[in-house]
Amino acid sequence: MFKKKAKKQEKSSKSKISSRNNIMGKKFEIYVANLYKDLGKRKIRHDTYVKIPNNNGKSMHVQIDVMYKAIFYDHYIECKYRKPGNKVSLDEVAKFYAAIELIKVPMRRAELITNQYFNDRAIEYADTKGLKLYNLDDLLKMEKERRSFLDLIRGKKPSIERIIWRTDIKKKYKF
Numbered sequence: 001m002f003k004k005k006a007k008k009q010e011k012s013s014k015s016k017i018s019s020r021n022n023i024m025g026k027k028f029e030i031y032v033a034n035l036y037k038d039l040g041k042r043k044i045r046h047d048t049y050v051k052i053p054n055n056n057g058k059s060m061h062v063q064i065d066v067m068y069k070a071i072f073y074d075h076y077i078e079c080k081y082r083k084p085g086n087k088v089s090l091d092e093v094a095k096f097y098a099a100i101e102l103i104k105v106p107m108r109r110a111e112l113i114t115n116q117y118f119n120d121r122a123i124e125y126a127d128t129k130g131l132k133l134y135n136l137d138d139l140l141k142m143e144k145e146r147r148s149f150l151d152l153i154r155g156k157k158p159s160i161e162r163i164i165w166r167t168d169i170k171k172k173y174k175f
Helices: 002-038 090-102 120-129 136-146 149-154 160-166
Strands: 042-051 061-070 073-080 110-114 132-134
Touching: 002 042, 002 061, 002 073, 002 136, 002 160, 061 090, 073 090, 090 110, 090 120, 110 136, 120 132, 132 136, 136 160
Parallel strands: 073 110, 110 132
Antiparallel strands: 042 061, 061 073
């Protein structure tokens, strides 16, 4: 009986952690969509399903976290939220690459963005495949570009974690 209780507690604590990570992941996706909007990107869409072309009559879709229109073409963004110190692995970069290949989009229109960093193998793989990677340093540069005049006067430095944490996932955003 004690083992059953311990297993139940272990499962519930894992599901709480997983649920919290999912919430922070969604917040990060919304943050990225808002960031791109503020940087002047057009026709931003969040959590979109793109149909896989020529799939032998079967209807299959790939989920894309954020999409935006640049000139004539859509750009596809995969967002990876990580706790401080955790890096995005090669497996996750390879999965995004495979998804982009399935929908037959040139790699120059695919971006993978994280609030932390990528491991060395992931960076090497992305370089060979032509996939754009944006890490915490790149996010800080983008955030600096969109900062308000008041923040510039105060000399405040942006905290990506604080901005993501304050993002309301229940609010209906217009991108």
